[in-house]
Amino acid sequence: MRQELGDHAVVLGASVAGLLAARVLTDAYRKVTVIDRDVMPEIGAHRRGAPQGRHQHSLHPRGRAVLEELFPGFTAHAVRAGARSGDVLGHCRWLLAGHRLAQVDIGLPGLIASRPFLEGRVRAGVRALPGVTFLERADIVGLTTTAGRRVTGVRVRDQDGDLMQVPAGLVVDATGRGSRTPVWLAELGYQPPTEDRIEIGLGYATRTYRLRPGALGADMLILTSGTPANPRMGGLVTLEGGRHMVTLGGILGDHPPTDPAGFEAFTASLPFADISEAIAGAQPLDNPVAFRFPASVRRRYEYLPEFPEGLLVLGDAICSFNPVYGQGMTVAANQALVLRRLLARAASPAPGRYFQEIVKTIDPPWDFAVGADLALPGVPGTRTGKIRMTNAYLPRLLAAASSDVSLAAAFIRVMGLLDRTESLLRPDRVLRVWWVNRKKLT
Ligand SMILES: Cc1cc2nc3c(=O)[nH]c(=O)nc-3n(C[C@H](O)[C@H](O)[C@H](O)COP(=O)(O)OP(=O)(O)OC[C@H]3O[C@@H](n4cnc5c(N)ncnc54)[C@H](O)[C@@H]3O)c2cc1C
Incomplete structure (x- = not known):
């Protein structure tokens, strides 16, 4: 049952997670204020607060579908x-774990553009x-509370x-990896969340180009993942304005x-x-820029015995994934839908239930990313029996998916966060993997 509209909600952070939270909060609140330390630029322009x-x-098919649900016509307007x-299979070259996936249309639309463009739209x-x-x-510096029990708003330092x-009936923290909620909890006398970390020591470098005409054919993306022997990865994507990154x-x-x-x-x-072949003879449009991502970090708010009412956390502030798997925006979109569902019952959802x-x-993409990271020798972490088994099986599945379209499609659906990894372990699929690979040997 829809209950009465709340008066005012505040979202901390105007990046993808904060914006999607703001979108669903407008269904439950008369006024929503989105606070950020940046000045919001024009669509497609970079800003300091989102250096990534x-x-x-990449926006996964599931993320695109949620954007479409929250902003009907999003894809068509963006195009x-x-x-x-x-x-996502027919126009993308997936070169994964040393295998080139079969390339054929599977009726699953993807949307590709730069991050500032997507965020700006x-x-x-x-x-x-x-x-x-x-x-x-506006720099968010702290929370206001009633004797530490209920959050009543935020303290902000203006320009x-x-x-x-x-003041706010609900505060949603979407300030990303650097979220101060763990510190604020400790200041208010609550236990801060424990963290799970996978130290991956990742470094990115990026450059944009204007390619030779026809250099990519009809494709819009190439993604080369690493192998245990050569863990280097690279991606080439089409951007708005005829550029490639x-x-x-x-x-x-x-x-x-x-x-x-x-x-x-x-x-x-x-x-x-x-x-390498696609950028041969291309015109570079800038110099390469770097980004360091030391570890994937997951904050376990769901384990806390107590959490103040009136405050929720969303997006990278809860979990930031190894970006190689392109999951963050889609997970934030899924979380916005969870928030929307709970807001339909109460303007200030109970934090315990929310987390x-x-x-x-978080569980499916985290397990996918951590499992894939731990397939690479040298990445520290516990390789459980399940992870070892999945990591022994997936290269065989990808080998079979280089010629078998149904297996390629099944993998792309899992990577696109439409299906869970377990769907790849269905007996009929395991049998198909074995059969396709056996046929290749004979
Ligand atoms: C290198 C890299 C590549 C990535 N590639 C992909 C990809 O291919 N696909 C994908 O889906 N995801 C990708 N991600 C993840 C994606 O960027 C995030 O998951 C997504 O932006 C959601 O993050 P967020 O909104 O929670 O936080 P952020 O994007 O980090 O935004 C936090 C916001 O809070 C503001 N803020 C922070 N602290 C304060 C404060 N004290 N006061 C005021 N404002 C504050 C910042 O200015 C910023 O706007 C990548 C991440 C990285 C690092």
């Missing part, structure tokens, strides 16, 4: 404005909603350095260089030559 925006950002849409959608205000150039209070990645300190010659040499060292529901959006 200079690097490749009209210059984004590329195409089939979501922001424009949120800005257009009644009751939404953006408070920019002139003045402190002010913003190459992002290279290396783990455990084997970081791609940012000088142009070193960048090209790293590209040539990837397990497949497709990206129990949020876990369901």
Whole structure:
């Protein structure tokens, strides 16, 4: 049953997670204020608070579907404005764990553009909603509470350095990896969450190009993942405005260089030559830029015995995944749907219930990413029996998926966060993997 609208909700952070939270909060609150320390730029432009925006950002099919649900017509509008849409298998070259997946249309549309473009279009959608205000150039410095038990708003330092209070019936923290909620909890006398970490020591370097006409054929993306023998990865994606972006990645300190010659040499060292060939003779549009991602971090709010009412956490502030798997925006989108469902029952959902529901959006992508990271020798972490078994099986599945379209499609659906990893372990699929690989040997 829809209960009465709340008066005012505040979202901390105007990045993808915060914007999607704001979108669903407008269903339950008359006014929603989104606070960020950045000045929001025009669509497609970079900003300091989201430095990852200079690097490749793929939106998985599940994430695209949620954006479509929250902003009907999102894909068509984005394509009209210059984004590329195409089939996630038919128009993408997946070169995974040393295997080239079969390439055929499977009727699953993907949407490709730069991260500032995608974020900017979501922001424009949120800005257009009644009751939404953006408070920019505002540094969030703390919470206000009633004797530490209920959060009643936030304290903010504005651009002139003045402190002010913003009262709210609900505060949603979407300030990303650097979220201060664990510190604020400790200050209020609560236990902060424990953290799970996978130390991956990832380094990215990214450069944009204008490719030779026809250099990519009809494809819109190439993704080369690492192998245990050569864990270097690279991606080439089509951006709005006829540009292409190459992002290279290396783990455990084997970081791609940012000088142009070193960048090209790293590209040539990837397990497949497709990206190197595509950028041969291309016009570079900038110099390579770097990003360091030391560890995937998951904060276990669901284990806490107590948590103040009136505060929720969402997006990278709860869990930031190894970006190689391109999951963060889609997970944030799934979390926004959880929030929407709970808001339909109560304008200030009980935090315990909320975090129990949020876990369901994190477990599958976390297990997928951690399992894949632990397939790479040298990445520290416990390799459980399940992880070892899955990691022994997946290369065989990918080998079979290089010629078998149904297996390629099944894998892409799991990677696209539409299906769970367990679906790949169905007896009929295991049998098919065995049969396809056996046929190749005979
Ligand atoms: C290199 C890299 C590549 C990635 N590639 C992909 C990809 O391909 N696909 C994908 O889905 N995801 C990808 N991700 C993850 C994705 O960027 C995030 O999951 C997504 O942006 C959601 O993050 P968020 O909104 O929770 O936090 P963030 O994007 O980190 O945003 C936090 C916001 O809070 C603001 N803020 C923080 N602290 C304060 C404060 N005290 N006061 C005021 N404002 C504050 C910041 O300015 C910022 O706007 C990648 C991440 C990285 C690092």
